[in-house]
Amino acid sequence: xxxxxxxxxxxxxxxxLCGGKGLLTLKDGAWRNNPLAIQVLGICSALAVTSRxxxxxxxxxxxxxxxxxxxxxVSLLRKRxxxxxxxIAEVAIxxxxxxxxxxxxxxxxxxxxxxLGPYVGLIITNCIVxxxxxxFALQNPPIVSMVDGLANGIGYAVVLAIIGFFRELLGTGxxxxxxxxxxxxxxxxxxxxxxxGAFFALGIVIGIFNALKxxxxxxxx
Amino acid sequence: xxxxxxxxxxxxxxxxEGGKLRTFxxxxxxxxxxxxxxxxxxxxxxxxxxxxxxKRFMSMAIISVVPCAFAALYFFGWRFLxxxxxxxxxxxxxxxxFAIVRKEGINEGFFVTGILxxxxxxxxxxxxxxxxxxxxxxxxxxxxFGGTGRNVFNPALVGRCFLALAYPKAMSQSYIEPSGDxxxxxxxxxxxxxxGVDAVTVATPLxxxxxxxxxxxxxxxxxxxxxxxxxxxAILIILGGVFLLFTRVANWRTVVSILGSFIxxxxxxxxxxxxxxxxxxxxxxxxxxxFAGGLLFGAFFMATDPVTSPTTNPGKWIYGMIIGTVxxxxxxxxxxxxxxxxxxxxxxxxxxxxxxxxxxxxxxRLRSEG
Numbered sequence: 001x002x003x004x005x006x007x008x009x010x011x012x013x014x015x016x017l018c019g020g021k022g023l024l025t026l027k028d029g030a031w032r033n034n035p036l037a038i039q040v041l042g043i044c045s046a047l048a049v050t051s052r053x054x055x056x057x058x059x060x061x062x063x064x065x066x067x068x069x070x071x072x073x074v075s076l077l078r079k080r081x082x083x084x085x086x087x088i089a090e091v092a093i094x095x096x097x098x099x100x101x102x103x104x105x106x107x108x109x110x111x112x113x114x115x116l117g118p119y120v121g122l123i124i125t126n127c128i129v130x131x132x133x134x135x136f137a138l139q140n141p142p143i144v145s146m147v148d149g150l151a152n153g154i155g156y157a158v159v160l161a162i163i164g165f166f167r168e169l170l171g172t173g174x175x176x177x178x179x180x181x182x183x184x185x186x187x188x189x190x191x192x193x194x195x196x197g198a199f200f201a202l203g204i205v206i207g208i209f210n211a212l213k214x215x216x217x218x219x220x221x
Numbered sequence: 222x223x224x225x226x227x228x229x230x231x232x233x234x235x236x237x238e239g240g241k242l243r244t245f246x247x248x249x250x251x252x253x254x255x256x257x258x259x260x261x262x263x264x265x266x267x268x269x270x271x272x273x274x275x276k277r278f279m280s281m282a283i284i285s286v287v288p289c290a291f292a293a294l295y296f297f298g299w300r301f302l303x304x305x306x307x308x309x310x311x312x313x314x315x316x317x318x319f320a321i322v323r324k325e326g327i328n329e330g331f332f333v334t335g336i337l338x339x340x341x342x343x344x345x346x347x348x349x350x351x352x353x354x355x356x357x358x359x360x361x362x363x364x365x366f367g368g369t370g371r372n373v374f375n376p377a378l379v380g381r382c383f384l385a386l387a388y389p390k391a392m393s394q395s396y397i398e399p400s401g402d403x404x405x406x407x408x409x410x411x412x413x414x415x416x417g418v419d420a421v422t423v424a425t426p427l428x429x430x431x432x433x434x435x436x437x438x439x440x441x442x443x444x445x446x447x448x449x450x451x452x453x454x455a456i457l458i459i460l461g462g463v464f465l466l467f468t469r470v471a472n473w474r475t476v477v478s479i480l481g482s483f484i485x486x487x488x489x490x491x492x493x494x495x496x497x498x499x500x501x502x503x504x505x506x507x508x509x510x511x512f513a514g515g516l517l518f519g520a521f522f523m524a525t526d527p528v529t530s531p532t533t534n535p536g537k538w539i540y541g542m543i544i545g546t547v548x549x550x551x552x553x554x555x556x557x558x559x560x561x562x563x564x565x566x567x568x569x570x571x572x573x574x575x576x577x578x579x580x581x582x583x584x585x586r587l588r589s590e591g
Binding site: 025187200 | 247386387
């Protein structure tokens, strides 16, 4: 609960004040309020696509692209969007960017598109994208909203890359498909490329992030 | 032993408050208590209602598996002793690390896990896997949940489950033929045959049965079959198990419920022809299934763990039935040949919910009675 309160007070600041806080927004999204490791949002795709580092990176790139784009457009249209249909408008905007990225993958990186399967399309329902549009872009000017989208996208991508790195390394002994740990002395830990391995890896990453971040500062009154 | 006492007294200040090595106080205390009675005395009258404390509890559990451990030595060689040593070393390292971070003493909780774990490992498993498995079990299965007494899952089974999923090939290929000599491996034989890497892999009775080869029930009773180190000898497991039941460390309801539901379901499946066993009749195949694999070991030593099983009596009955039923289902209808590990872990998940539900029902009944 404290987490929600804090994120609310950071994101709901008056638009004017946020202008000079681009860097702070960046740090907030990527680290202090990391969408995956601290807020534990969007873990479905984080568990599903991280069995290889390459897939994790592409997925992270997709989220950065969608998050930046949708935050920009939502923010540009924020004064023209009727309040009652804002959710539908946000989904339409997000879906546009997701479909764009999906088609791009299909056109130029067909193998990767096949490997990621439905998970690129499912970014439409990713809580992080929708959450940033709803909580940040609706109240803030376009440039800061883009920075916020970028920050949260990076936060997601970094965690995904960490999990993907360790799952591929420990699970197969490879990185980007190249043998790193020699099979002469390393026995691949097959649990890591199975679903339970993703849960363990994500749980450990969340634990480390929270430990590094330290306890939640007490609210001063 | 005076010289030893002198050393202990001499280094004590280093570990006390303000000393250089005070971080490692738990390790010092554990060593000191191992060597001598603690120098601290309880102030005031202790309120003992039952002589059964955690330490006694754990000692009983360890005594009860001693026959199985000797059977493992006899059938699978002195390598088993190395597995026990590795298991204790790896597990205690994790335990000590957490004790230091939490500034608590090392408690007895691990000593049972440390001996149970090698007993449920294939006898020729690489030693580093034994260490990794037990470390994982203690870390993820116990310490992260808050340590001894707060774990949801049986740490030894978490470790085994981890190894079974992570290294399925090594796990299934590390079962070896037991010694056929009269003296077994007691005369310091490292392994019954071969020198480790070239030891011949032999299918366990359950996996051999899938290919139509049936191990004889009398061999399974004595233990001269392939299998996990401590689970082969049915008679010694029953011996240790009955000892546990008599000392009331294990609760008879859990054991009866597991074995009862297992026997009834297996008998029903065999009678209806849903599963085929290469033995005629009804009684023979049921007894064969009862002795095969880790069922007896799991029912007596694993499922009865007082921490991870329900505390209410109706809860214990339901818990046992779930374990027995799931074991039968996994054995007969999935790709796995043995399902006791998964069944008990599933039971562990459900145990707290069962307790909660049963207490709730009781409270409601009491309320309605006014």
